[in-house]
Amino acid sequence: MECPSTAKLSGTQLDEIRKLEGKLGVILVAYDKVHPYKKLTNEALSKIQSVEKDTGSILIAYEA
Secondary structure (H helix, E strand, O other), X not given: OOOOXXXXXXXXXXXXXXXXXXXXXXXXXOEOOOOOEOOOXXXXXXXXXXXXXXXXXXXXXXXX
16 A cells, blocks of 8 residues: 655745645645545445544545
């Protein structure tokens, strides 16, 4: 499994993101590009949501 890593950004890029964070009142995390998300069947999505509920976590399905 490949986990996304934080993006390597220039000082100018970081400043742009920080300004946007301030405007939106959010915390943004920049990741390197990863595999595309997996298109899931309703059944698969339901199973994932059940595990999310049981574990209190957020799961993201990427193409393998």
